[in-house]
Amino acid sequence: MSPTVRIRGGRVVDPVNGIDGIADLGVRDGRIVALAPHEPVGQEIDATGCVVMAGGIDMHSHIGGGKINLARLLLPEDHRRGFAPAALRDNPLELPSCGDCAPGTLATGYRYAEMGYTAAFEPAMSAGNARHAHLEMGDVPILDHGAYVMLGNDELFLRLLHDGAPPELLRDYVGHVVHATKAMGVKVVNPGGISAFKFNQRRLDVDERHVHWEITPRQILGALARALHELGLAHPLHIHASNLGIPGNIDSTLATIDALDGFRGHLTHVQFHAYGQDGPKKFSSAALRLAEKVNATPTVSIDVGQILFGQTVTASGDTMRQHANAGHGSPRKWIGADLECDAGCGVVPFRYREQSYVNALQWAIGLELFLLVDDPWRIVLTTDHPNGAPFTSYPHLIRLLMDKPFRDEQLARLHPDVAAQSALKDIRRELSLSEIAILTRGAPARLLGLADRGQLGAGAAADIAVYRPAANAEAMFSTPAWVFKDGVPVVRDGRVIATPVGGTHFATPGFDPGIEATITRHTERHMRDVPRHRVIGRDELCACCNGGRLLPAACFPQVA
Amino acid sequence: MSLALPTTAADQDDADTRTDAWTCPFCALLCESWRPVATDPPGLQGSDCPRALAGLAALGPSDTASPRALVDGAPADLVTALDAAADRLRAWRQPLFGGLGTDIAGARALYRLAARCGAVCDHADGEWLSQATRAVQDRGQFITTLGELRSRATLLVFVGTPGTARYPELFRRAGLGEPESPCRGLVFLGSAPPAALPAGVEVDVVAGSGDLAADLQQLAALVDPQRLRGADPALAALAERLLAAPYAVLVWEGATLPSESALVIEMLHRTVGTLNRSTRAASFALGGNDGAHGVQQTFTWLSGLPLRTRVSASGLVHEPRSHGSDRLLAGGAVDGLLWISSFDPARLPPTTTLPHIVLGPPAMRQALADAGQLGDTVWVAVATPGVNAAGHLFRIDGPVVLPVQAWRDEGLPGVARVLSGLADRLEASS
Numbered sequence: 001m002s003p004t005v006r007i008r009g010g011r012v013v014d015p016v017n018g019i020d021g022i023a024d025l026g027v028r029d030g031r032i033v034a035l036a037p038h039e040p041v042g043q044e045i046d047a048t049g050c051v052v053m054a055g056g057i058d059m060h061s062h063i064g065g066g067k068i069n070l071a072r073l074l075l076p077e078d079h080r081r082g083f084a085p086a087a088l089r090d091n092p093l094e095l096p097s098c099g100d101c102a103p104g105t106l107a108t109g110y111r112y113a114e115m116g117y118t119a120a121f122e123p124a125m126s127a128g129n130a131r132h133a134h135l136e137m138g139d140v141p142i143l144d145h146g147a148y149v150m151l152g153n154d155e156l157f158l159r160l161l162h163d164g165a166p167p168e169l170l171r172d173y174v175g176h177v178v179h180a181t182k183a184m185g186v187k188v189v190n191p192g193g194i195s196a197f198k199f200n201q202r203r204l205d206v207d208e209r210h211v212h213w214e215i216t217p218r219q220i221l222g223a224l225a226r227a228l229h230e231l232g233l234a235h236p237l238h239i240h241a242s243n244l245g246i247p248g249n250i251d252s253t254l255a256t257i258d259a260l261d262g263f264r265g266h267l268t269h270v271q272f273h274a275y276g277q278d279g280p281k282k283f284s285s286a287a288l289r290l291a292e293k294v295n296a297t298p299t300v301s302i303d304v305g306q307i308l309f310g311q312t313v314t315a316s317g318d319t320m321r322q323h324a325n326a327g328h329g330s331p332r333k334w335i336g337a338d339l340e341c342d343a344g345c346g347v348v349p350f351r352y353r354e355q356s357y358v359n360a361l362q363w364a365i366g367l368e369l370f371l372l373v374d375d376p377w378r379i380v381l382t383t384d385h386p387n388g389a390p391f392t393s394y395p396h397l398i399r400l401l402m403d404k405p406f407r408d409e410q411l412a413r414l415h416p417d418v419a420a421q422s423a424l425k426d427i428r429r430e431l432s433l434s435e436i437a438i439l440t441r442g443a444p445a446r447l448l449g450l451a452d453r454g455q456l457g458a459g460a461a462a463d464i465a466v467y468r469p470a471a472n473a474e475a476m477f478s479t480p481a482w483v484f485k486d487g488v489p490v491v492r493d494g495r496v497i498a499t500p501v502g503g504t505h506f507a508t509p510g511f512d513p514g515i516e517a518t519i520t521r522h523t524e525r526h527m528r529d530v531p532r533h534r535v536i537g538r539d540e541l542c543a544c545c546n547g548g549r550l551l552p553a554a555c556f557p558q559v560a
Numbered sequence: 561m562s563l564a565l566p567t568t569a570a571d572q573d574d575a576d577t578r579t580d581a582w583t584c585p586f587c588a589l590l591c592e593s594w595r596p597v598a599t600d601p602p603g604l605q606g607s608d609c610p611r612a613l614a615g616l617a618a619l620g621p622s623d624t625a626s627p628r629a630l631v632d633g634a635p636a637d638l639v640t641a642l643d644a645a646a647d648r649l650r651a652w653r654q655p656l657f658g659g660l661g662t663d664i665a666g667a668r669a670l671y672r673l674a675a676r677c678g679a680v681c682d683h684a685d686g687e688w689l690s691q692a693t694r695a696v697q698d699r700g701q702f703i704t705t706l707g708e709l710r711s712r713a714t715l716l717v718f719v720g721t722p723g724t725a726r727y728p729e730l731f732r733r734a735g736l737g738e739p740e741s742p743c744r745g746l747v748f749l750g751s752a753p754p755a756a757l758p759a760g761v762e763v764d765v766v767a768g769s770g771d772l773a774a775d776l777q778q779l780a781a782l783v784d785p786q787r788l789r790g791a792d793p794a795l796a797a798l799a800e801r802l803l804a805a806p807y808a809v810l811v812w813e814g815a816t817l818p819s820e821s822a823l824v825i826e827m828l829h830r831t832v833g834t835l836n837r838s839t840r841a842a843s844f845a846l847g848g849n850d851g852a853h854g855v856q857q858t859f860t861w862l863s864g865l866p867l868r869t870r871v872s873a874s875g876l877v878h879e880p881r882s883h884g885s886d887r888l889l890a891g892g893a894v895d896g897l898l899w900i901s902s903f904d905p906a907r908l909p910p911t912t913t914l915p916h917i918v919l920g921p922p923a924m925r926q927a928l929a930d931a932g933q934l935g936d937t938v939w940v941a942v943a944t945p946g947v948n949a950a951g952h953l954f955r956i957d958g959p960v961v962l963p964v965q966a967w968r969d970e971g972l973p974g975v976a977r978v979l980s981g982l983a984d985r986l987e988a989s990s
Contacts, residue, residue, distance in 0.1 A: 064861070066958070068861075072864050072865070073696060073697070073860055074697060076878055079863075085874075085876055095862070097862060102864065104861060104862050132857070135858075197840075198712060199806075323836065335696065335700045335701055336703075339708070340706070534962070534963070543952075
């Protein structure tokens with residue numbers, strides 16, 4: 001039993017519980033507890049003048065699995081400084097690990113915790129790569145984690161849909177895959193497009209037909225969203241829409257929202273999907289159109305996928321679009337893969353440049369989205385690490401959102417046409433601390449169904465970040481005074497002081513186990529002699545995840 | 561409205577309950593459809609794969625009587641052997657961790673120990689692994705997996721490899737000759753086809769010039785629309801077939817390529833890249849045995865850098881050439897060797913005058929004695945994943961990790977346990 005801790009006198013910013021004021025916070029046995037004012041405690045931390053928030057939650061970050069490891073392999077230059085080794089922290093608690101845009105898993109955990117984050121979720125786990133993804137996430141110290149399994153490009157789902165399978169069968173299939181891969185959600189990437197690329201189709205819009213399976217992304221989206229609704233997963237369908245990065249793709253993005261037919265959906269890295277084709281360069285911001293649609297559609301949530309300038313690497317399941325974009329890569333090299341009749345993978349290094357009109361406009365579009373969406377509970381702060389920028393740039397991004405003069409200063413450095421034309425210069429909104437707490441804690445917790453995370457009410461998990469206030473929000477959010485993970489102090493003054501193993505979130509849907517026979521029958525041709533989706537048991541998951549706690553989440557089935 | 565669905569066993573440990581599941585660990589194909597039989601020598605039920613039979617035979621029957629550890633040739637218990645090994649690790653200024661035939665749990669434990677010792681780590685197949693990695697680091701690649709290859713590939717080109725010599729089950733795993741296989745043609749470029757070929761598939765040989773690098777250079781040029789004068793007609797015809805194939809796969813094998821093969825591999829990747837502009841193609845590499853893929857992947861995710869990296873608190877130094885085991889040993893750059901071969905008792909450490917710590921299956925003890933390698937050596941018997949220990953391995957194609965299962969129990973420690981024991985001792989004394 002750990003000693004009771006009182007974090008005294010901080011400004012507690014806990015929008016889930018409607019709190020923004022000076023209060024004490026009690027911590028006992030990994031949980032937040034209500035303490036009487038003079039109740040003796042084992043340790044008292046003076047947080048006078050500090051801001052106290054729940055631990056940060058990154059709901060879309062490529063922290064573990066095949067793609068990001070290929071990115072590491074592709075970019076040794078990310079892990080050294082010219083001819084010299086990368087500098088490591090002088091901290092005997094940290095095992096050697098380095099990298100900026102594709103850091104090792106160990107560095108990933110250390111750097112996230114140093115910013116006050118206590119959970120991150122891998123958004124693109126392919127079913128065949130599930131064990132690998134869990135193994136890597138298990139080697140991300142401190143953070144809790146979980147993954148969304150990719151469906152909607154797997155040959156079996158497409159075949160079932162093509163054959164007119166009833167919704168119950170699709171539901172059971174989705175449930176089985178979530179169960180077998182120990183996923184906590186389902187993501188669809190370029191619906192049908194990854195599969196279509198395997199048949200040499202180079203483009204697939206929402207109402208175009210897959211050249212082989214003769215079904216449309218609209219059908220795939222509708223069927224998956226319904227299946228997840230019926231299974232009762234907390235997190236709605238996580239959607240990487242069609243036509244990523246293409247000027248004019250706003251029409252596809254709006255059509256994607258309509259294709260959900262009223263079911264819930266979470267559109268991810270929408271910055272890459274909010275492009276018009278107006279103006280002399282045929283590339284313009286469609287942030288306002290998307291924000292208006294999101295504001296008018298309460299069943300839809302988004303995360304932004306903000307880009308920030310500098311070197312990064314893009315890692316995506318969207319083979320079709322990554323192949324098309326590989327020529328823009330910097331340095332000029334890339335990795336692609338067709339995966340096991342399930343999925344795909346494309347890794348393209350990229351450098352976002354301030355003087356590039358396109359990149360500067362992408363930067364502005366992301367910020368416009370943050371500032372134009374009304375309901376902070378339906379928008380989450382992400383850079384789609386590492387696709388828009390490494391997660392370590394979050395404090396900088398938070399300052400851009402909270403500080404209009406700083407934002408204007410940055411805008412003035414960019415390609416002059418963007419600076420002159422962007423609607424951003426006229427947007428005066430500055431997000432409050434409470435809104436930042438929603439975008440980085442409350443909203444992702446709610447969207448993932450993590451009832452006891454992202455908040456500081458009595459009984460919640462004691463994942464806590466204590467920040468020293470500063471006029472510069474970037475400085476404030478870079479080096480918290482204290483970070484607690486499940487009640488254990490893990491960071492002190494921006495330095496890691498303990499490295500517990502994080503827990504693994506996964507969903508536990510019910511489904512008809514008879515689906516396994518259907519799966520075997522339909523995959524016989526391409527996977528004979530190989531058990532499909534060999535189920536990851538709980539003991540095995542625990543071994544993969546380095547003995548971290550298993551955090552199963554109940555599902556609440558619904559009828560469509 | 562809430563609804564009760566038919567339920568699964570979701571609240572229990574919900575592992576695959578088939579008790580006969582076995583994943584063969586003896587090559588990176590990780591076949592899953594047959595089983596070992598505990599005869600002497602051990603046999604197989606459902607396959608006659610010579611590689612698996614040889615792997616089982618080399619390990620021999622279950623052995624619980626022989627010494628489990630030796631210190632300089634003298635039998636010792638595990639604790640004594642670990643104490644002696646830890647003493648030696650402490651004394652070494654620049655150790656090499658070689659062999660690295662282990663599973664992912666072993667690789668994780670190895671990393672912690674390497675960081676403590678400032679060791680350079682290189683797999684026994686490190687040379688081709690490093691060449692393949694360099695090709696990727698220079699230009700990238702487009703790869704495919706077994707399931708894709710089996711269901712999609714219309715043309716397979718074996719580049720400098722007969723395919724089945726080291727991977728006897730490869731054609732079966734690729735579904736070649738089965739009625740539903742889309743594959744209509746096999747081409748062997750710069751290698752002779754094996755004797756046993758699948759029925760119903762056209763087989764061609766492109767002999768080439770004998771210089772695989774030159775032939776691939778031609779092929780890479782020929783699949784580009786630009787013309788190449790004076791081309792080998794057979795290579796030109798192959799280029800036409802590749803361009804016409806809906807999904808061609810170039811199969812290659814690191815172990816059969818000439819030395820300094822990174823450029824050869826890069827040309828192969830370039831050929832695939834050019835084909836993907838107009839049709840679909842991918843490459844498929846044969847390799848990754850003895851845990852090589854898993855150790856490479858694990859080191860890469862933990863640290864950010866692949867093998868042939870020196871791991872220490874002062875920094876990570878990745879040197880794909882100068883950190884090769886052979887070069888380090890030949891140049892006298894290391895003063896101690898920790899060697900791990902948990903799958904293959906015959907894969908012994910290179911002959912050197914350096915002190916050794918060796919982890920291998922019980923059958924390795926005799927092999928070391930026969931080779932005169934027991935002096936100045938701590939040897940510890942370890943379990944073999946997929947035989948007497950469970951574990952995880954990466955399959956040949958890269959993205960797929962499979963569990964391997966124990967089917968006999970000799971009470972042997974796994975590599976991870978031994979290495980953690982060493983790391984604990986070093987940490988306790990620091």
